[in-house]
Amino acid sequence: GDSVTQMEGPVTLSEEACLTINCTYTATGYPSLFWYVQYPGEGLQLLLKATKADDKGSNKGFEATYRKETTSFHLEKGSVQVSDSAVYFCALRIQGAQKLVFGQGTRLTINP
Amino acid sequence: ETGVTQTPRHLVMGMTNKKSLKCEQHLGHNAMYWYKQSAKKPLELMFVYNFKEQTENNSVPSRFSPECPNSSHLFLHLHTLQPEDSALYLCASSQGDSGRGQETQYFGPGTRLLVL
Numbered sequence: 001g002d003s004v005t006q007m008e009g010p011v012t013l014s015e016e017a018c019l020t021i022n023c024t025y026t027a028t029g030y031p032s033l034f035w036y037v038q039y040p041g042e043g044l045q046l047l048l049k050a051t052k053a054d055d056k057g058s059n060k061g062f063e064a065t066y067r068k069e070t071t072s073f074h075l076e077k078g079s080v081q082v083s084d085s086a087v088y089f090c091a092l093r094i095q096g097a098q099k100l101v102f103g104q105g106t107r108l109t110i111n112p
Numbered sequence: 113e114t115g116v117t118q119t120p121r122h123l124v125m126g127m128t129n130k131k132s133l134k135c136e137q138h139l140g141h142n143a144m145y146w147y148k149q150s151a152k153k154p155l156e157l158m159f160v161y162n163f164k165e166q167t168e169n170n171s172v173p174s175r176f177s178p179e180c181p182n183s184s185h186l187f188l189h190l191h192t193l194q195p196e197d198s199a200l201y202l203c204a205s206s207q208g209d210s211g212r213g214q215e216t217q218y219f220g221p222g223t224r225l226l227v228l
Contacts, residue, residue: 004154036219043116043202044155044219089155093215098143098206099168100217102155 002027006090006103013080014111021075021106023064023090031092033057033066033073034100038087047075047088082110115139116220118203124226125193133188133223135203142208144186145217146178149200161186162208183208193227200224 007022025031032051036044048057053068062077073090090103116137125131137144146158160168161180175197177189186203204217 034216041221043118043221044204046216046218049216098145098160098162098215099157099170100155104152104154
């Protein structure tokens with residue numbers, strides 16, 4: 001079946017450090033890929049998405065590239081801030097379907 | 113962000129109680145969803161409604177009963193719950209045109225439920 005695997009957290013970094021959160025997927029169809037972020041006490045917010053191979057999604061300094069050959073969609077940011085502390089979820093959606101399949105989430109804490 | 117609202121934000125209930133969760137979307141969408149977020153588990157899709165019709169039930173126990181009276185409102189009626197049902201229940205909505213594969217789901221803040 002379809003599944004998403006994220007690197008296990010929690011991840012703790014210092015401000016201005018580089019961030020990579022790994023995400024790989026298994027899909028029977030041709031998926032769209034998403035990163036959602038959940039700040040403390042809030043629901044999920046879409047951070048970025050990519051709908052086909054080699055697409056790069058970007059938002060708020062975060063980037064992720066849809067790599068079909070490695071079935072990956074790693075989240076990256078060159079310089080993190082304290083305000084980036086949150087839980088990050090990688091997800092996929094098979095084209096034509098409405099169901100989002102989520103990874104288990106990665107908790108990120110940024111220290112000043 | 114007030115596109116999708118959920119009430120109440122927190123709920124404590126006993127196993128014999130009956131309660132309802134409410135979700136409202138102000139985005140003009142035609143599809144609405146219930147998800148369950150349990151500790152240490154991935155988010156799980158529970159139900160999907162398109163144009164007020166239930167189109168997906170992800171093997172959810174009957175003690176959870178959804179209702180979608182119109183495209184803007186979605187309810188989750190709860191009865192005879194178990195302590196393991198304690199979780200964050202998230203509502204989402206999307207345009208409802210899933211064929212293009214471009215659809216984005218917008219989430220509410222969730223209702224944190226504790227079953228005693």
